[in-house]
Amino acid sequence: MKQIALDIALAPAPTLEGFAGRLNQEAVQFLAQWCAAGRQRSPVPVYLWGEAGSGKTHLLRAARHALQQQGEPCGWLDAASPADVPFEGSWRAALMDDVQLYATGQQHTAFNWFINAMTPADGQPPRAVLAAAQQQGIKTEAPQDARAVPGRGTQGVVQGQAVLIGSLRWMQELGVDLSPFAAALQEQQAQGATVSVMAVRPGDAGSDEGSDVPPQAVALLAFGDEAKPGARQAIETLHRQGIRAVMISGDNRSAAEGMARRLGLKPEAGEVLADVLPGGKAEAIARLKAAGGAVAMVGDGVNDAPALAAADVGLAMGSGADVAMHAAGITLMRGDIALVPAALDISRRTVAKIRQNLFWAFIYNTAGIPLAAFGLLSPVLAGAAMALSSVSVMSNALLLRRWKP
Numbered sequence: 001m002k003q004i005a006l007d008i009a010l011a012p013a014p015t016l017e018g019f020a021g022r023l024n025q026e027a028v029q030f031l032a033q034w035c036a037a038g039r040q041r042s043p044v045p046v047y048l049w050g051e052a053g054s055g056k057t058h059l060l061r062a063a064r065h066a067l068q069q070q071g072e073p074c075g076w077l078d079a080a081s082p083a084d085v086p087f088e089g090s091w092r093a094a095l096m097d098d099v100q101l102y103a104t105g106q107q108h109t110a111f112n113w114f115i116n117a118m119t120p121a122d123g124q125p126p127r128a129v130l131a132a133a134q135q136q137g138i139k140t141e142a143p144q145d146a147r148a149v150p151g152r153g154t155q156g157v158v159q160g161q162a163v164l165i166g167s168l169r170w171m172q173e174l175g176v177d178l179s180p181f182a183a184a185l186q187e188q189q190a191q192g193a194t195v196s197v198m199a200v201r202p203g204d205a206g207s208d209e210g211s212d213v214p215p216q217a218v219a220l221l222a223f224g225d226e227a228k229p230g231a232r233q234a235i236e237t238l239h240r241q242g243i244r245a246v247m248i249s250g251d252n253r254s255a256a257e258g259m260a261r262r263l264g265l266k267p268e269a270g271e272v273l274a275d276v277l278p279g280g281k282a283e284a285i286a287r288l289k290a291a292g293g294a295v296a297m298v299g300d301g302v303n304d305a306p307a308l309a310a311a312d313v314g315l316a317m318g319s320g321a322d323v324a325m326h327a328a329g330i331t332l333m334r335g336d337i338a339l340v341p342a343a344l345d346i347s348r349r350t351v352a353k354i355r356q357n358l359f360w361a362f363i364y365n366t367a368g369i370p371l372a373a374f375g376l377l378s379p380v381l382a383g384a385a386m387a388l389s390s391v392s393v394m395s396n397a398l399l400l401r402r403w404k405p
Contacts, residue, residue: 014059016063018062019059035063035070057097063093073092074092074093076097077094077095077096077106077109078096079101079102081106081109083104096110108144111143111146112142144157149166153166161200161201162215163200164200164201165196165199166196168195176215176216177216192254193222193224194222194225195252197219198217199218202216225251225255228337230337232263235265237341238341243341245265246265246270247263247273248307251274252274255274256272256275257272281306282307282309285311289312297310297315298316301321302321304320304321304327305321308324314330315328315343316331317331317332353397353399353400364385
């Protein structure tokens with residue numbers, strides 16, 4: 001009896017380079033950029049969707065492998081993972097696979113990861129509320145049945161009670177009495193903070209008891225926004241280009257106007273549109289277009305997609321949501337707001353070059369065609385003149401390579 005040596009090795013780790021899906025090359029290229037070493041990743045979630053067997057799990061595992069190869073720790077959660085995996089603050093990314101198969105415990109873990117992974121653009125720890133609770137020795141737990149209320153806030157069940165956190169507008173719609181917090185509310189709004197209210201609905205969350213009674217406010221949460229680095233300089237550049245800048249915000253008017261003044265905008269001149277619901281951004285763009293002039297919209301979130309599509313020109317940040325990039329006509333490869341005036345400037349210069357080339361081509365043909373028709377221009381000279389015309393057009397266009405933002 002002979003023994004046969006078989007070369008049986010473990011399957012190699014999935015890689016982006018080893019993904020053979022011609023129809024999904026855009027997804028592969030995006031993930032390759034997203035996993036690039038040293039990249040400042042956006043807090044906006046990245047979603048992969050497709051039919052069963054299209055390679056979503058392979059791509060996600062390949063992204064995890066690429067991050068690990070660079071020494072960047074990341075979390076992994078799938079349907080086979082334990083239900084109580086804690087979130088690690090050292091993670092550079094949290095990857096979740098087959099979320100539609102999660103059990104209840106895994107859904108709670110995924111929600112906890114999602115909240116903890118919301119990192120702002122400046123890279124500072126975003127979990128200010130959770131950190132403050134830990135400093136005071138307050139134990140926190142993931143809510144049950146948590147769901148978002150578009151444009152208003154979020155709600156869930158904590159220890160059997162229905163808890164709501166959302167905007168002042170939502171609380172007013174629910175009839176919440178905010179008079180006990182009137183002084184603190186006015187003080188925070190005067191400082192330009194965005195204020196949310198936490199309210200508890202009386203009665204047990206699983207019963208109808210207290211359903212007709214308005215929720216009771218128990219706390220205020222004040223959030224201070226920080227402008228992106230270079231945002232004020234970008235707006236000043238737009239003003240020098242003769243472009244009017246308008247800020248559309250869902251924050252209350254006090255907070256929005258405070259941020260606008262820090263950016264050099266003039267609320268009294270109508271350069272701030274506040275208290276705008278996510279669905280109202282497209283309507284705001286339509287009103288600006290009706291007032292006259294072309295309108296360009298800059299955004300990076302899911303809620304910005306309708307407005308980006310409604311504008312004459314939509315500019316999406318490459319670090320933003322995929323749906324925003326699909327809705328926009330222009331995608332800026334970095335999340336640098338200074339690229340907005342640069343993109344508009346290079347676009348204006350490109351159009352100017354096109355007009356110059358069309359003008360000189362028109363002059364050339366206007367002069368050359370009659371001369372050739374009357375026999376005053378030999379075919380040899382006409383051919384040389386045509387070649388020279390093409391060279392002049394290309395040379396004029398190549399001058400754009402000297403452009404710098």
